[in-house]
Amino acid sequence: MSRRSGRVLDAYGAAFLLLLYAPIALILVYSFNSNVVNMMAWEGFTLDWYRSIFGLTTRLSESQIYVHSTEALLAAVRHSAIVALCASMLSTAIGTATALGLARHDFRLKRVYQGLLVLPMVMPDIVLGIALLIFFVGAGFKLGLTTIVVGHCVFLSSYVFVIVSARLAGMNTELEEASADLGAGPWTTFRRVTLPQIMPGVVGGALLAFIISLDDLVITYFIAGVDSTTLPLFIYGMLRRGIKPEINAIAILLLVFSFVVAATGLWLRSRRQ
Amino acid sequence: MTTLAGSRRLRLAALLTPVTLLLGSCFLVPLGIMALYSFLTPGLYGGVEWNFYPYNYGRVLGAPLGDVEDFDPVYIEILLRSLRLAGTVVVLTLAVCYPAAFWVSRFHGERKSFVLFLVTLPFFASLIIRVYAWMLILRPTGFLNLVLESAGVIDAPLQIIFTEVSVVAGLVYILLPFMFLPIYASVEKLDPALVQASEDLGATPWQTFRRVVLPLTLPGVIGGSLIVFIPAFGNFVVPALLGGAKVMLVGNIIEQQFLAARNWPFGAALAMLILGTVLVLMLIYVLRIGRGGVAAGAKA
Numbered sequence: 160m161s162r163r164s165g166r167v168l169d170a171y172g173a174a175f176l177l178l179l180y181a182p183i184a185l186i187l188v189y190s191f192n193s194n195v196v197n198m199m200a201w202e203g204f205t206l207d208w209y210r211s212i213f214g215l216t217t218r219l220s221e222s223q224i225y226v227h228s229t230e231a232l233l234a235a236v237r238h239s240a241i242v243a244l245c246a247s248m249l250s251t252a253i254g255t256a257t258a259l260g261l262a263r264h265d266f267r268l269k270r271v272y273q274g275l276l277v278l279p280m281v282m283p284d285i286v287l288g289i290a291l292l293i294f295f296v297g298a299g300f301k302l303g304l305t306t307i308v309v310g311h312c313v314f315l316s317s318y319v320f321v322i323v324s325a326r327l328a329g330m331n332t333e334l335e336e337a338s339a340d341l342g343a344g345p346w347t348t349f350r351r352v353t354l355p356q357i358m359p360g361v362v363g364g365a366l367l368a369f370i371i372s373l374d375d376l377v378i379t380y381f382i383a384g385v386d387s388t389t390l391p392l393f394i395y396g397m398l399r400r401g402i403k404p405e406i407n408a409i410a411i412l413l414l415v416f417s418f419v420v421a422a423t424g425l426w427l428r429s430r431r432q
Numbered sequence: 433m434t435t436l437a438g439s440r441r442l443r444l445a446a447l448l449t450p451v452t453l454l455l456g457s458c459f460l461v462p463l464g465i466m467a468l469y470s471f472l473t474p475g476l477y478g479g480v481e482w483n484f485y486p487y488n489y490g491r492v493l494g495a496p497l498g499d500v501e502d503f504d505p506v507y508i509e510i511l512l513r514s515l516r517l518a519g520t521v522v523v524l525t526l527a528v529c530y531p532a533a534f535w536v537s538r539f540h541g542e543r544k545s546f547v548l549f550l551v552t553l554p555f556f557a558s559l560i561i562r563v564y565a566w567m568l569i570l571r572p573t574g575f576l577n578l579v580l581e582s583a584g585v586i587d588a589p590l591q592i593i594f595t596e597v598s599v600v601a602g603l604v605y606i607l608l609p610f611m612f613l614p615i616y617a618s619v620e621k622l623d624p625a626l627v628q629a630s631e632d633l634g635a636t637p638w639q640t641f642r643r644v645v646l647p648l649t650l651p652g653v654i655g656g657s658l659i660v661f662i663p664a665f666g667n668f669v670v671p672a673l674l675g676g677a678k679v680m681l682v683g684n685i686i687e688q689q690f691l692a693a694r695n696w697p698f699g700a701a702l703a704m705l706i707l708g709t710v711l712v713l714m715l716i717y718v719l720r721i722g723r724g725g726v727a728a729g730a731k732a
Contacts, residue, residue, distance in 0.1 A: 165538070172535035172547075175528065179554045182565035182605065185575055189568070199578050253450045260447030264440065272448070275455055281659070283666030283710060285683050286466075286703045287459075289690055293469055293700065294462035313458050316451060345443060374558045376669055381690065391560050398564060398673055402571070410561045421556035425549055 183414065190407035195219060198404045208408035232409070235393035239373055241304060242389060246311035247368035253312065254319025254368075255361055259353070261320075262327040279314040280321075287314065288381035295382060302384035310382045311372045318371065319364035326360030359428060366424035370417055463707075470701040480697055488701035507685065511705065514681040517596060518664035521603045522657045525611035528604070529656070530649075533616040548616075555609035563673050566602045567593065570674065594676035602674040603664050610663070611656040618652025651721065658717050666706045682706060 189198045193205035207217040214229035261272060279287065291310045292302075300306055334356070338348040354361075376391040383392060390413065397406055473485040487497040492507040532551070539547050554562070569575045570593040577589040592598050622645065630640040668683030675681070682702055689699030 168531065168535050168538070171531050175532040175535065176550060178528070178605075179551065179608070182562065182569060183554065183557060185568055186561070186565055197573065199573060199575065253454060256447045257451040260444050264444045266444065272451075275460075276451075279455070279459060281662055281710070281714065283662055283683075283706055285666045285668055285686055286463075286707050286710075289686060289699060289703050290462035290466040291458065292690065293465050293696065294458070297465060309458055312454060316454060320451075345439075370556050374560075376560055380687075391558065394558075394560050394564070395669070395673075398560070398567065402567060406564065410558075410564060413558050414561060417556050417558060418553060421553060422549075425552065 186407050186410050186414075189404065190411045192404065195404070198407070208405050209412075211405055212408055212412070231388075232393065235388050235390045238304060238387055239390040242307050242311065242379075243369050243372040245308045246315055246372040247365050249308070250312045250315035250368050251319050251361060251365040254316040254364060255323050255357075257316065257320045258323035258327055259349075262324060276317045276320050278317075280317045282314075284375075284377035285381075288378040291378065292381040302382055303387045306382045306384070307379055307387060307389070310378050311375060314378070315368040315372060319361075319368055322364040322367065323357055323360045326357045330356050363424055363428050366420060366427075370420055370424075373417065466700045467704060469697050470704045472697045474695045474697045477694070485697070488698045489705075491698065492702065492705065507702075510680055510685055511682050513596075513679075514665055514683070515709075517600055517603070517681065518661050520600050521607060521664040522611075522660050524600065524604045525607055525660050526615075526653065526657060529608060529612040529615050530653070532612060533619040533649075533652075536616060537619045537622075551612060552609065559606055560669065562606050563602050563670055566598065566605060567673060570598045570601065593674060594678045596675070596679050599671050599675040599679050599681075602670040603667060606670065607660045607664060610659045614656040614659070615649065615652040618649045618655075622648050654717065654721070658713060661713065662710050665709065 188201075190208055191204050191206070192198055192201055193207065194200050194202035207219055211217045211219055212229065212232065257272070257276065261269060287310075291306070291313070295302060295306050330353075334352050335348055338352045339345075343351065374391060375389075376395060379389050379392060380395070383389065388396070394406070394409065394413075397403075469480060470488055471484055471486060473481040473483055474488075475481050487495070490496045491504070492511065494503055494505075494508065496503045536544065536547050536551060567574075571577075572589040572591065572593070574593070576592065577586070580586045581589065626644055626648070627640060630644045631637075635643065666683050667681065668687050671679055671681045671684050672687075675684075682705075686699045686702045686706075689695045689702065693699075
């Protein structure tokens with residue numbers, strides 16, 4: 160490739176990164192703007208929006224903020240945390256077991272399972288959401304945190320399955336055979352040989368499942384009960400009522416959290432490979 | 433030996449029982465019930481009556497129950513609009529990501545990992561926050577109008593939010609990573625020696641692109657297009673926030689049927705139409721890629 164076309168491509172790359180990050184950066188800037196009337200016009204630096212989220216005293220009046228009590232917001236954060244923890248742990252166990260079963264055994268229905276596991280990932284969210292809604296209501300389950308966790312597990316297990324399977328495919332089976340030859344039982348072989356080797360995949364899968372669960376809006380939207388609002392649902396509700404600067408601060412805190420989790424996952428993966 | 437085979441079979445059963453129970457009872461059964469619902473009569477106050485009723489589909493496709501309701505083409509219009517916008521989103525994400533994938537693939541070592549990390553990171557940012565960012569940019573008092581006005585390009589704020597343009601912009605932004613990753617994977621696999629060989633043999637850059645680079649990266653392009661099209665087609669969050677009541681997509685109609693109108697059978701029928709479209713596309717993809725793979729293997 161010539162130098163000139165290389166330089167054009169570099170300029171394009173910079174523009175691409177700008178497209179990815181500028182919208183997020185905009186929220187960051189606005190979240191510190193002290194202008195209460197027009198958040199687009201920079202007036203000065205303030206932490207009031209962040210303070211108001213946590214219910215600290217600010218110079219803001221009631222009408223300028225959405226969250227009159229931080230209780231509703233904190234409840235949403237708590238619900239999201241419970242759901243994401245439970246759903247990611249359950250789906251990590253289920254997805255890992257499935258990956259082990261399909262990678263280490265040959266049986267007639269193997270292709271059927273492989274195909275079935277792809278479906279929840281490619282299914283449009285809204286279709287899965289309403290199918291679960293009809294099912295849960297029809298079966299008489301009360302909509303709440305439990306139905307959200309079960310609903311999330313349906314598609315998260317597939318993500319964990321894919322990641323752990325990739326790890327298993329790149330793994331040397333000779334070590335497992337050696338372990339068996341040396342008289343280790345299946346459980347000991349799994350715990351001492353297989354598991355340590357697939358651990359980066361399992362941890363990576365769990366972190367991905369955690370992030371996706373934390374972020375899910377559409378499926379949760381249909382299967383959440385009245386008193387099980389999660390954080391994305393809470394934010395969606397706020398946005399439908401209009402934009403107030405407080406949302407910037409909530410958005411930035413959420414972004415920082417998911418970036419830290421994601422960066423940890425990506426770093427772990429690159430380090431252990 | 434039989435006990436060994438038996439214990440292996442037992443272990444396989446133990447490993448697959450959880451996923452079988454989960455996907456059987458909470459995936460296949462719900463989808464089956466949804467399919468069933470789409471053929472039932474909507475009850476008066478929500479709920480259903482248990483008799484066969486094909487008119488949920490008829491209402492959309494032009495064969496409604498004659499005495500009760502007239503055919504309203506609005507649903508087919510919304511379905512076609514959803515298809516058209518999803519197609520536009522695929523074309524735009526493709527146009528943005530294809531050169532970007534080549535840009536990233538030119539880095540080496542630590543720097544490549546870092547650039548890839550930068551490109552992947554926004555993928556993990558909350559979806560609702562990324563849509564919100566575009567509300568800030570596109571609304572009448574938003575960032576874009578501010579910039580254009582202060583630059584003297586426009587006198588009055590442009591009405592961009594609540595138009596198809598803003599829905600497409602929002603969808604493109606949130607779906608970029610889905611297009612980037614598959615294309616990047618196929619660009620990485622592209623052997624530079626083949627490009628070199630084509631140039632050495634006197635091909636023009638356009639010929640090299642058309643005959644060597646494009647065919648070899650096509651699997652990534654098709655894969656990316658499919659996984660962008662699917663969420664774009666059924667999306668309801670982006671049109672709800674950036675399209676308002678003016679740019680409704682089929683996802684918004686489904687949401688209305690379930691949470692406001694309480695006509696679940698009709699909503700289920702619309703969802704079945706989305707699902708059917710997606711499954712047809714997937715089937716074409718699997719069949720074509722299967723054949724393409726054989727052809728590529730034969731050539732190699």
